[in-house]
Amino acid sequence: MESNNVLPFKRVPKRGLPARQAAAELRDLLITYDQLIVLLRETYDDGLDMLTDGLVESVVRCRAALSAGLDDTSGQQLLKEMREGLRQMPSNLRSLLPGIGPRLGESIERKLGIQFSKF
Numbered sequence: 662m663e664s665n666n667v668l669p670f671k672r673v674p675k676r677g678l679p680a681r682q683a684a685a686e687l688r689d690l691l692i693t694y695d696q697l698i699v700l701l702r703e704t705y706d707d708g709l710d711m712l713t714d715g716l717v718e719s720v721v722r723c724r725a726a727l728s729a730g731l732d733d734t735s736g737q738q739l740l741k742e743m744r745e746g747l748r749q750m751p752s753n754l755r756s757l758l759p760g761i762g763p764r765l766g767e768s769i770e771r772k773l774g775i776q777f778s779k780f
Contacts, residue, residue: 683736684727690743690780693773694720697750700769708757719746747780 694716701713719742726739750769754762770776 680731680733680736683733683740684731686740687723687727687731687736687743690740690747691720691723693747693775694723694743696773697747697769700772704765706758712753712757716746719743744780747775747777750777 698713698716698720701709701716723739723743726735731739751763751766754766754769756762758765766777
């Protein structure tokens with residue numbers, strides 16, 4: 662009989678956030694999104710209009726999902742998507758506005774008191 666030094670550990674499935682906690686975090690993110698949309702609209706740049714419109718659509722979809730009620734899975738997925746949208750903001754700004762995008766991203770972070778990379 663062969664001996665094996667590897668202990669059999671059971672893999673514990675990752676538990677996600679309960680729907681109530683995901684909904685609370687989504688509401689906080691929506692405040693950030695609302696402020697971000699206002700700042701982007703104030704730039705009066707045609708290149709940002711499509712990006713901003715996409716953000717508005719995401720916010721409307723998120724609010725509709727919150728109103729309809731979230732289960733644990735959909736709450737987690739929506740929270741992940743909304744965080745990812747914020748995390749991708751600096752690269753989106755750089756690609757849309759190569760000259761001023763990085764500075765605009767930093768300015769927005771200062772005005773909102775956030776760091777996109779933390780999402």
